[in-house]
Amino acid sequence: MCLFGFDGQLISCWPSLLFVRPKPGLFAQNNYCLSSNGLLSLNKYMMQSPLWVNDVLNLFFPNVCQACGDALGRQEKVMCISCQVKLPKTGFYLHEDNPVSRVFWGRVNLNAATSFLFFNKGGNVQELIHALKYKNNKEVGVLLGELFGYELNQSPLFNNIDLVIPVPLHPRKYRKRGFNQSETIATGISRAIKASVDFENFIRLVNTDSQTRKSRYNRWENVKGVFGIRNEETLQNKHILLVDDVLTTGATLEACAATLLALENTKVSVATLAYAQV
Numbered sequence: 347m348c349l350f351g352f353d354g355q356l357i358s359c360w361p362s363l364l365f366v367r368p369k370p371g372l373f374a375q376n377n378y379c380l381s382s383n384g385l386l387s388l389n390k391y392m393m394q395s396p397l398w399v400n401d402v403l404n405l406f407f408p409n410v411c412q413a414c415g416d417a418l419g420r421q422e423k424v425m426c427i428s429c430q431v432k433l434p435k436t437g438f439y440l441h442e443d444n445p446v447s448r449v450f451w452g453r454v455n456l457n458a459a460t461s462f463l464f465f466n467k468g469g470n471v472q473e474l475i476h477a478l479k480y481k482n483n484k485e486v487g488v489l490l491g492e493l494f495g496y497e498l499n500q501s502p503l504f505n506n507i508d509l510v511i512p513v514p515l516h517p518r519k520y521r522k523r524g525f526n527q528s529e530t531i532a533t534g535i536s537r538a539i540k541a542s543v544d545f546e547n548f549i550r551l552v553n554t555d556s557q558t559r560k561s562r563y564n565r566w567e568n569v570k571g572v573f574g575i576r577n578e579e580t581l582q583n584k585h586i587l588l589v590d591d592v593l594t595t596g597a598t599l600e601a602c603a604a605t606l607l608a609l610e611n612t613k614v615s616v617a618t619l620a621y622a623q624v
């Protein structure tokens with residue numbers, strides 16, 4: 347057997363199997379194996395294999411916690427139980443007046459607003475967001491969305507959501523990235539709160555520039571007229587939960603909510619995975 351650790355390189359020769367680790371972004375999963383059936387996701391291969399085979403494979407390609415990097419146990423997926431217990435939850439969802447809803451005061455009339463976790467630089471939440479956004483680990487978004495959704499179920503402020511809608515990416519950015527990270531979070535939330543998702547009817551019309559170095563006023567100018575609605579009837583008379591990954595200035599969410607609130611009898615609430623103080 348031989349083992350090399352470079353991305354995109356041969357990393358292991360097994361008598362009957364050849365394992366390759368593709369370059370980042372080439373495939374959604376980290377590890378692949380080349381078997382007599384062709385290239386196969388290692389995770390898929392492991393699901394089809396007896397437990398002892400999984401244990402042997404785990405020795406060389408452990409499934410690791412996306413927050414702390416430790417190997418996951420048989421019953422654990424995406425994140426270890428210890429990290430799940432230690433997630434820095436905000437608890438904002440229970441209070442109408444909270445630091446997230448205050449971000450939007452005087453800007454747009456939301457029904458309610460909350461974030462699931464505190465975003466601390468260098469902490470586990472940053473690791474999780476990084477795994478979701480830059481390592482294309484969609485399972486992180488779905489799992490955190492589900493955990494968030496179970497929390498929202500405990501709040502009367504969020505108990506009558508009709509539709510979960512992610513902040514949309516421009517089609518060009520979507521093609522480049524391959525997926526919208528907010529869609530994965532919205533998927534998880536919708537499963538937990540038993541509401542529908544809509545990825546089709548709220549769209550981004552303009553591919554805006556990076557907003558990292560703009561002031562709040564400029565950011566708002568930058569997102570005005572950026573979003574549009576495809577089929578108004580599907581979004582009218584609904585309580586919409588607008589979902590994003592990290593809340594910073596709120597300018598993008600404000601523009602999204604303002605666009606949706608122009609519809610007849612529509613209520614909008616906001617839920618972001620993480621809250622970063624600016």
Ligand SMILES: [Zn+2]
Pocket residue numbers: 411412413414415416425426427428429430
């Ligand atoms: Zn962990």
